[in-house]
Amino acid sequence: MRKKLLIISSAAALLALAALYGVWLVSKLGSPWYGIAASLLSVLLFGMLTVFFLKGLFEQWFPEKKAEKDNIQPSLSRRERFSYKHPWLKIVGFMLLSRLGLILLGYLLNLLAEGGYSGGIIDTFQDIWQKWGTDAPSYYGIAENWYVTEGDARFHIVFFPFFPIMIRLFWYIFGSFFVSAMAVSTLSSIVSAVVLYELMLLDFDREASLRAVKYAFILPAAIFFHTPMTEALFLMLSLLCVYLIRRKRYIFAGIFGLLAGLTRSPGVLLAVPAVIEAVTDLIPIYREKSENRLNETLKRLVGILLIPCGFLIYLIINKTVTGDAFTFMQYQREHWGQSLSYFFNTPEYQLNCLVRYIREGNMSFVAGTLIPNLLYIFASLIIIVLAAGKGKLRPSYTGYFAAYFAMVIGPTWLLSAPRYLTACFPLAVGLSCITENKRTDIVISTICIFLMVLYLFGYVGPWSIY
Numbered sequence: 001m002r003k004k005l006l007i008i009s010s011a012a013a014l015l016a017l018a019a020l021y022g023v024w025l026v027s028k029l030g031s032p033w034y035g036i037a038a039s040l041l042s043v044l045l046f047g048m049l050t051v052f053f054l055k056g057l058f059e060q061w062f063p064e065k066k067a068e069k070d071n072i073q074p075s076l077s078r079r080e081r082f083s084y085k086h087p088w089l090k091i092v093g094f095m096l097l098s099r100l101g102l103i104l105l106g107y108l109l110n111l112l113a114e115g116g117y118s119g120g121i122i123d124t125f126q127d128i129w130q131k132w133g134t135d136a137p138s139y140y141g142i143a144e145n146w147y148v149t150e151g152d153a154r155f156h157i158v159f160f161p162f163f164p165i166m167i168r169l170f171w172y173i174f175g176s177f178f179v180s181a182m183a184v185s186t187l188s189s190i191v192s193a194v195v196l197y198e199l200m201l202l203d204f205d206r207e208a209s210l211r212a213v214k215y216a217f218i219l220p221a222a223i224f225f226h227t228p229m230t231e232a233l234f235l236m237l238s239l240l241c242v243y244l245i246r247r248k249r250y251i252f253a254g255i256f257g258l259l260a261g262l263t264r265s266p267g268v269l270l271a272v273p274a275v276i277e278a279v280t281d282l283i284p285i286y287r288e289k290s291e292n293r294l295n296e297t298l299k300r301l302v303g304i305l306l307i308p309c310g311f312l313i314y315l316i317i318n319k320t321v322t323g324d325a326f327t328f329m330q331y332q333r334e335h336w337g338q339s340l341s342y343f344f345n346t347p348e349y350q351l352n353c354l355v356r357y358i359r360e361g362n363m364s365f366v367a368g369t370l371i372p373n374l375l376y377i378f379a380s381l382i383i384i385v386l387a388a389g390k391g392k393l394r395p396s397y398t399g400y401f402a403a404y405f406a407m408v409i410g411p412t413w414l415l416s417a418p419r420y421l422t423a424c425f426p427l428a429v430g431l432s433c434i435t436e437n438k439r440t441d442i443v444i445s446t447i448c449i450f451l452m453v454l455y456l457f458g459y460v461g462p463w464s465i466y
Helices: 001-028 032-059 078-082 088-114 121-129 134-143 153-157 162-174 178-199 208-218 220-226 230-248 250-261 266-289 293-306 308-322 327-335 346-362 363-387 395-408 419-422 428-434 437-462
Strands: none
Touching: 001 266, 032 266, 032 346, 032 363, 032 395, 078 121, 078 395, 088 121, 088 208, 088 220, 088 419, 121 178, 121 266, 134 153, 134 162, 134 178, 153 308, 153 327, 162 178, 162 230, 178 208, 178 220, 178 230, 178 428, 208 428, 220 230, 220 363, 220 419, 220 437, 230 250, 230 395, 230 437, 250 266, 250 308, 250 327, 266 293, 266 308, 266 395, 293 395, 308 327, 363 395, 363 437, 395 419, 395 428
């Protein structure tokens, strides 16, 4: 039965994907071949990801035989997990030292890019970490004045409220919106590292769990976890939500999912792993006809329904402030040229822009935006396909990544693919899964660190990185 379900569902999903791509392709007749080739490659990779997701999902929901232990551990009780001598202090130490190193490296690279000392350390520090981060002043504005309806500040409604709320709370301690935002990001990064380790340890050994933490914070765009941006806070809330789902604490998971949805729009997608894990939990309960199956179902349902409430609250804020719940979409479209589209549309126009901008000599945008966007789009798909294909990635993580990827890569003028995708935790999990070989781990780690330094140089220097 499982095999038939897999064949039917995979065929249906691939046909739907092919139909969407075919309709889109007709509208692109006459476009350069290389852009079409890039879009086709993204569709093929996404199709493979879909098949591996469905395969893992049906194996989890309808096991034909008891799973062998292999290299994956079962979920452990809190007491059992503490017997593993958790290296929390080492993780926190790694985060503090790496963040300090990033600050110093950013300062030195800025001196190199600017040709020498150019002002006070504090002012330079602030200029460095929000040089291209034009969203930061908008968050400060919301933290100070909330949402308004006049002047340029009216466009702040497109930014979600929870990060500014946290900035405001820390402002009462530090008296500076910039310092408060940096404190929120730094603390969120540290908590994220610990929670990611705990989440990984539910399925993997200590070594694989530490690898995931390492990769989460040495990816090139991990520099954004140390900027006055939402990525670190969103990562922390996402990880707390998924970790509590895995620990079957659905109500608390729903609360953190709600807060993630109040931080960034993809937070609503945390309902995907919540539903998958809830069904996984409930299948044996209903098979055994347990007396408490109704209570267990309601508990999970309430937790799942809490997650989209973050986005609903944001819509209510839009309605209250502007009179229209979807004002943010209007502003995104009119002020930033952003609207929703298919994920495979993005590689096509990004590659076309790259070729055109190279001819025009706009190398800052090419090096800082277009090349990183394309590299992250394809590298992230390949990483997750390899991890899911090996059967190492939980279906709930694969499904979350697929939904997240389709959403954040779809906009019609994508500027920040590396920043968005780095905040998607399955990417770090996938890297840990495909680097079990020590030599592979060393090679991939070296590449990541090199690219991070290069990306940081571009961020503090001459490249257009958003």
